[in-house]
Amino acid sequence: MRFKYLFFLFLLTSFSSSFAQKWTKSATNTNYSETVARPKLVVGMVIDQMRWDYLYRFYNRYSKGGFKRLINEGFSVENTFIPYLPTQTACGHSSIYTGSVPALNGIIANSWYDQTLGRDMYCTEDKDEKTVGSTSNAGQMSPKNLKVNTITDELRLATNFQGKVISISLKDRGSILPGGHSANAAYWHDGLTGNWITSTHYMSNLPNWVTDYNAQKISDKFFNQNWNTLYPINTYINSDSDNVTYEGKFNGETTSSFPHLTKQYVGKNYEMIKSLPYGNTMTVDFAKLAVQNENLGKDAITDFLAISCSATDYVGHQFGPNSIELEDTYLRLDKDIEELFNYLDKTVGKGNYLFFLSADHGVAHAPEFLNKNNIPAERYTTRAIVKGIDSLLQQKFQLNKAIINIANDQVIFNHKVIDNSTVDFTAVKSTVINYLKKQRGVSNAVDLNNLQNTTLPDILKTRLENGYNPKLSGDIQIIGNAGWYNSSSSSGIGHGGWYNYDSHIPLVFMGWKVKPGKTNETHYMTDIAATLAAMLHIQMPNGSIGSPITELTHQ
CATH class of the missing domain: 3.40.720.10 (Alkaline Phosphatase, subunit A)
Structure with a gap:
């Protein structure tokens, strides 16, 4: 038994010495000219x-x-x-x-x-x-x-x-x-x-x-x-x-x-x-x-x-x-x-x-260009919609200046006004969504904090989720009709939607x-x-x- 133990110790020592020599040789002979292949x-x-x-x-x-x-x-x-x-x-x-x-x-x-x-x-x-x-x-x-x-x-x-x-x-x-x-x-x-x-x-x-x-x-x-x-x-x-x-x-x-x-x-x-x-x-x-x-x-x-x-x-x-x-x-x-x-x-x-x-x-086509070629499209503006929402919230919930604006096709509520009231914010959003769905040029409107319960196609739901940041985004997303463009001007054109011409x-x-x-x-x-x-x-x-x-x- 003593002989086997000494023989095993000899082999282990020899292997360790050999490994150390090879590692040292490899480290000292590293070819630093060999680099990862990348473009200049x-x-x-x-x-x-x-x-x-x-x-x-x-x-x-x-x-x-x-x-x-x-x-x-x-x-x-x-x-x-x-x-x-x-x-x-x-x-x-x-x-x-x-x-x-x-x-x-x-x-x-x-x-x-x-x-x-x-x-x-x-x-x-x-x-x-x-x-x-x-x-x-x-x-x-x-x-x-x-x-x-x-x-x-x-x-x-x-x-x-x-x-x-x-x-x-x-x-x-x-x-x-x-x-x-x-x-x-x-x-x-x-x-x-x-x-x-x-x-x-x-x-x-x-x-x-x-x-x-x-x-x-x-x-x-x-x-x-x-x-x-x-x-x-x-x-x-x-x-x-x-x-x-x-x-x-x-x-x-x-x-x-x-x-x-x-x-x-x-x-x-x-x-x-x-x-x-x-x-x-x-x-x-x-x-x-x-x-x-x-x-x-x-x-x-x-x-x-x-x-x-x-x-x-x-x-x-x-x-x-x-x-x-x-x-x-x-x-x-x-x-x-x-x-x-x-x-x-x-x-x-x-x-x-x-x-x-x-x-x-x-970018979208100009609606007038599409119209003269028998393709449906129009311009619409959210300016009147903002006034309509503001009036609706005053009438139904007695909330004054509860909407700040519509920006990036999102409704921006004044959270300080709503938080200082006894009104249920969910009810407020539901009321505004129902109002928006009746407006010209609006295909749909959804609560961005409750996307999982919408009936939107998965591709659109995913795009809304990917764009929603709870600290920065608005509360309700407006989805315009295909080909329609949100603009108060009668000329020029823009982008921002999910349709193929924009995405x-x-x-x-x-x-x-x-x-x-x-x-x-x-x-x-x-x-x-x-x-x-x-x-x-x-x-x-x-x-x-x-x-x-x-x-x-x-x-």
């Missing part, structure tokens, strides 16, 4: 208000190097939808980059009523920050209201904050929310001065290259060009006629038709660049400067450039999705994208960058590790961040509920 640069482009069908509606007019290259060389996720309400800019950018929904990420709309403060809260508002780059208050912004992190934050964490994240958009929310909490920089446009600015959340002074760019007053150079169609106007056969009453007019113009004389804005109204296709060109040009001056994609550590093109949204709101202005804007954007691809090919290298394109929301968005990946192809499986905006995380081998954002698009990641 990720470029995310969000086209504000781009409906999915724009990929194909203008396809025959696109150049080979822009949208066509993206579609033909890339992988298109054809049935990508927004899984929440309302479909707005701030929510869309947040959802794309967090993989989350308003119920979790806290960005329930572009703005919302804060019951605690007793006022509206803007999505990126932060009075504790200061403007960097101008004397206006347009830089008092930060991602403070975003309650989860982003795929850009996760890339920063995964690279121990060595990978750079730069975010750019004419809109503050289109830049700040994609950049996340830890971006190196987020830049947006100040309509007062025409400068690209940022906030003290990111830096105390603008880099020299941004200051030099601002000094050129590029907006004035674009204004001096005026805005006429890129091609002969009679070739715009995919659009409505040029001068119709339901298109908005620029200040000083008597019609909504071409040409639009923008020279009047030189040195006077820099905000107007956002309503011209030149705003997209300026955004893309500024993004290329960021690649150059921030040395993005120049080393083995992955960087991220987030671009949001906002002019498409302003043009779409003013003129509508069937206008010549909108078609011309996309034909010009196509050329901007081609130039961006060519620039990235040259500077970062074709195949070294991963590019994806999506949208924050779609079906493009999603195309191209470049690093992406083979050409497409899928018609249903996916959601929340899957974008999860897919990027899978491709980059990094953690998903902490509030992500999406899933990787395996048709792409398993190529």
Whole structure:
């Protein structure tokens, strides 16, 4: 027995010594040149208000190097939808980059009523920050209201904050929310001065290259060009006629038709660049400067450039999705994208960058356009409905000023008034819901705190649940009729609903590790961040509920 014990001890000692030598040898001979396979640069482009069908509606007019290259060389996720309400800019950018929904990420709309403060809260508002780059208050912004992190934050964490994240958009929310909490920089446009600015959340002074760019007053150079169609106007056969009453007019113009004389804005109204296709060109040009001056994609550590093109949204709101202005804007954007691809090919290298394109929301058709083509639709307004509810609550419950407003298609009650009364709030909501269901343009109205007991289709119920945040949202959701638009104006159009024209968005990946192809499986905006995380081998954002698009990641 003693011999067996000594023999076993000998074997154990020998094994331990051998294992220790091998571990030490392995540790000292680690090949640090072997790294996780990642692209040098990720470029995310969000086209504000781009409906999915724009990929194909203008396809025959696109150049080979822009949208066509993206579609033909890339992988298109054809049935990508927004899984929440309302479909707005701030929510869309947040959802794309967090993989989350308003119920979790806290960005329930572009703005919302804060019951605690007793006022509206803007999505990126932060009075504790200061403007960097101008004397206006347009830089008092930060991602403070975003309650989860982003795929850009996760890339920063995964690279121990060595990978750079730069975010750019004419809109503050289109830049700040994609950049996340830890971006190196987020830049947006100040309509007062025409400068690209940022906030003290990111830096105390603008880099020299941004200051030099601002000094050129590029907006004035674009204004001096005026805005006429890129091609002969009679070739715009995919659009409505040029001068119709339901298109908005620029200040000083008597019609909504071409040409639009923008020279009047030189040195006077820099905000107007956002309503011209030149705003997209300026955004893309500024993004290329960021690649150059921030040395993005120049080393083995992955960087991220987030671009949001906002002019498409302003043009779409003013003129509508069937206008010549909108078609011309996309034909010009196509050329901007081609130039961006060519620039990235040259500077970062074709195949070294991963590019994806999506949208924050779609847009409805102008009801008047649908009507003249025998498709039912109308405009309606909630202004009269608010007065009607207020009068009803005074009459039935003796409640004065118990409703604050209807915002984001939600009824906002004054909880202080109701809480200080003896009235049953459930009865109040039931009364208002019954009233709303009788109103023109209203398809349904539901108690957001009691969705499980509604008879809504599951897909709509899920979208309402995903958009509902009990601390921030209203109490009753109004669901409008398909094709109807809530507006007090007789021109222009918007978005916000759950119907396909608002919720079906493009999603195309191209470049690093992406083979050409497409899928018609249903996916959601929340899957974008999860897919990027899978491709980059990094953690998903902490509030992500999406899933990787395996048709792409398993190529």
